[in-house]
Amino acid sequence: MTKDNKPAIGITVSKADNISKWYTEILKKTEIIDYYDVSGCYVIRPWIFNVWEEIQNFINKQFKLHQIKNCYFPMFVTKQKLEAEENHLDGFAAEVAWVTKSGSSELTEPIAIRPTSETIMYPIFATWIRSHRDLPVKVNQWCPVVRWEFSDPTPFLRTREFLWQEGHTAHASPEEARDFALKMLHVYEQTYTDLLAIPVNCGRKSDLEKFAGGDETFTIETFIANSGRSIQAATSHYLSSNFANIYNVKFEAISGVQEPVYQTSFGLSTRSIGAMILIHSDDKGLVLPPKVSSLQVIVIPIIKKAIDVGALVTHCEKIKESLLANNIRADCDLRENYNPGYKFSHWELKGVPLRLEVGPKDLSEGTFRLARRVDGFKADYKLDLLISIVETAMTEIHKIMYENAFEIQKNCKVPITSYQELINVVISLKQAVAPWCNRKECEKDVKVKSAADLLAMNSTIKGSIKTLYTPLAQTNGLADIKCFNCDHPATQYTVWGRSY
Numbered sequence: 001m002t003k004d005n006k007p008a009i010g011i012t013v014s015k016a017d018n019i020s021k022w023y024t025e026i027l028k029k030t031e032i033i034d035y036y037d038v039s040g041c042y043v044i045r046p047w048i049f050n051v052w053e054e055i056q057n058f059i060n061k062q063f064k065l066h067q068i069k070n071c072y073f074p075m076f077v078t079k080q081k082l083e084a085e086e087n088h089l090d091g092f093a094a095e096v097a098w099v100t101k102s103g104s105s106e107l108t109e110p111i112a113i114r115p116t117s118e119t120i121m122y123p124i125f126a127t128w129i130r131s132h133r134d135l136p137v138k139v140n141q142w143c144p145v146v147r148w149e150f151s152d153p154t155p156f157l158r159t160r161e162f163l164w165q166e167g168h169t170a171h172a173s174p175e176e177a178r179d180f181a182l183k184m185l186h187v188y189e190q191t192y193t194d195l196l197a198i199p200v201n202c203g204r205k206s207d208l209e210k211f212a213g214g215d216e217t218f219t220i221e222t223f224i225a226n227s228g229r230s231i232q233a234a235t236s237h238y239l240s241s242n243f244a245n246i247y248n249v250k251f252e253a254i255s256g257v258q259e260p261v262y263q264t265s266f267g268l269s270t271r272s273i274g275a276m277i278l279i280h281s282d283d284k285g286l287v288l289p290p291k292v293s294s295l296q297v298i299v300i301p302i303i304k305k306a307i308d309v310g311a312l313v314t315h316c317e318k319i320k321e322s323l324l325a326n327n328i329r330a331d332c333d334l335r336e337n338y339n340p341g342y343k344f345s346h347w348e349l350k351g352v353p354l355r356l357e358v359g360p361k362d363l364s365e366g367t368f369r370l371a372r373r374v375d376g377f378k379a380d381y382k383l384d385l386l387i388s389i390v391e392t393a394m395t396e397i398h399k400i401m402y403e404n405a406f407e408i409q410k411n412c413k414v415p416i417t418s419y420q421e422l423i424n425v426v427i428s429l430k431q432a433v434a435p436w437c438n439r440k441e442c443e444k445d446v447k448v449k450s451a452a453d454l455l456a457m458n459s460t461i462k463g464s465i466k467t468l469y470t471p472l473a474q475t476n477g478l479a480d481i482k483c484f485n486c487d488h489p490a491t492q493y494t495v496w497g498r499s500y
Contacts, residue, residue, distance in 0.1 A: 009342075010349060011283050019226040019278070023154075026277060030286050030350055033155050040153035040160030044270070047350065050294035051273050052163065056142060058195050059165060059268065062187045066180075068138040068167055073120050075143065076111045081119045084246050092116070092212065095147035097160075113146040118213065118239075118265060121168050122247040129261060131252045132172055136180075137261075140167040145269075156274030157231070157500045164269035170249060170261040174240060177262035178216070181238040184266040185218045188234035191268065196276050197289045197401035198222055199409055200233055203469025203495070208443050211265075215240040221469050221495075223409045224278045228429030228461070230468045230499040231275045236266035274500075279405050286351025287374055289401055290394035297323055297330040297390060298347045302340050302359035315363050319356065319386065326387045348373060353397050354390060374400050413495070419446070419485050422496055423453055426465055431497040435490030436467075437483035443467055446485055446496070463498060470494045 011029065013021045027033050032048035044052070060070070076099070098110040114120060121139075128137060142165045153159055167184060171177040185202055192198040200220040210217035214237040222233050244250065244260035253259050280287040290296050301316045303309055316332045323330035333343045340357070347355060357369040362383075370389060371378045374397050381389045412430040416422055425432040436442070443466070451464035470492050481490045 010345060011285055014283055015226055015281070019224070022283075023278065026281055026286065027155055032286075038160070040148075040158075042155050042159060044163075047294050048273060051276065051288075051292040052270060054292040055191060055195065055268070055272060056165070058191055059187065062190065063140055063167070066138065066183065066187075068140050068169075070141065071139045072141050072143065073117055073124070075114050075146075077114055077117075077120045078111060079109055081123060082112050084119065092147070097146045097148045114143075115145060115147050116265075116267075117141070117143075117166055117168070118243055119247075122243050122249055122263075125168075125170055125261070126247055126249045129170060129249060129251050132254055135170060135172045135251060135261065136176070137170040138167070139169070140165055154274070154500070156270055156277070159270075162269050162271070164267050166265060166267040169264045170244070171263070172251065172253070172259075172261070174238075174262045177240075177264050178238045181216070181218060181236045181264040181266065184264065185220060185234075185236040188220050188236070188266075188268055192220065192222065192233060192272070192275075193402065195289070195291050196272065197291075197398050197405065198233075198275060198279055199402060199406040201469060201495070202472045204472060205235075205469060206438070206443055206467040206494070207440055209467055211235065211237040211239075213242055214238060214265075215242065218472075219469050222275055222279065223412055223431060224275075224500075225408045225412050225429065227278075227500075228412075228426065228431075228498060230431065230495075230497055231271065231278075232499060233272060233275055234266070234268035237264060239263040239265060280401055281351065284345075285349035287401070288351035288353060290353040290397050293329070293351065293353055295329050295331055295350075295352050296394060297328060297354045297356055298343075298352045299323075299330060299332045299356045299358065300340055300343050300347075301332070301334070302357055302362075304360060307360045312358065312360065312363055316358050319358065319368070319383070322386060323390065326391075328387070328390055344371075354393055356390075372397055374404075417484055419449070422446070422465060422484065423450065426450075426454075426497055427457075427459055427461055429461075431468065431495050433493055433495055434484040435478060435481045436470075436492060436494040436496075437486060437488035438470075438491045438494070439483075439486075439488060442483060442486050442488070461498070465496055465498060468495045468497050468499060 011025050013025050015022045032045050034043035092115040096115055097113045100110045144161055144163055146161050148160055189200055192200045200222045203219055205217040205219050216238040218236045220233045221230050223230050241260035241262055249261050250258050299316045299320050301312050320330045320332045353373050355371040362368050366383045367380055369380050414425045414430050414432055416432045416434050422432045447464040447466055454461050478490050483490045
């Protein structure tokens, strides 16, 4: 509340002091979600849904370059199909939501709501694919998914229902399939860097952390410095022929022999919106990357006494129309019951990348003032240069946002050589890069030990420490180096920490 007992329109909790409360306040005050009466489900409001639409547009263009076609499969899957792949079901069993009744009648067999669609799609693939001439198959669907999370649902990060795209492909050889899985990983890398201005790391998940039923899971990860947690930003899986053998997805090879196909699946969800908010936004509110912001420029007339208000408003409207004509998303704030200062704060809270101020002097001299949300920079320009100045400013904003995030993440990655160093790094809200033996037993040991040690320390950091990813690009120099946690030889450098 303000001193005069009115609700504060700005953010009242510092991101550095309490990122959880700050995030909740950002979500509420910027009007990007509404809470719903089913726990873990949320209303995504238009202001932020535009980000998802821009992500869809970007990814669809990339997918078309790879000849991936959009489709849609039902959200329901029978128990028999879901249970056909034992490892796959084990990976999702606790999260599967089941439909057990129709009206007041019990169903003969419960039907699951998709946690993912491998078990829904691949029996159909078996009817599509007969010959090597039918390959490759490359499809994608944009759809909702239900995973009944029970621990601390958080909007965009861990929700019971979320939106995503899931791509699925079938190939004639393992080499082609694995290579395609990596290509999709790099599509996601582009999405984050080129669209959301977020630096990401490309890596591979450990055997404990990989997708249930797959051979390899490739991941892109980003990091939230104030919470000390990683976000799995998107994944791409090489499934080998595991599902093909179960669902009889086979083709007649050129040799005439029946062979199983080799498959991939890959997905990116609305978790990307949560990552964007957590990485870029600040104590004034949202900070939106220009390429995905619902509004890129807000034009605000600076109205003073004894001026021709009508002329100034008309002038601002013309500026807006000029921006719109050049495919720049713009609007005018012509509300008469708020002064310019209030409007500045309002649009800063909403995260609009650029504010364009026009006063009586600007009207007479053909100028305008431009203010950047990302860093508060302001400068005056000639109106003749409007479009080029705005386009250049948006490019600069994207660059600034990316570089700011990159520097923060770079400083939060610490090399270690011992288990105690791992604990120290995680307590300092950073990630550890460690020489590791890549053994399941070793990773399980670290998870158990770290959970107990953090609890015993009465630290605010709870839970266990796990592998986050092994970078695809590995540095040399592991000869004679031991694993940080055991006496086995290290085979790779792996990033460890906590995650959302």
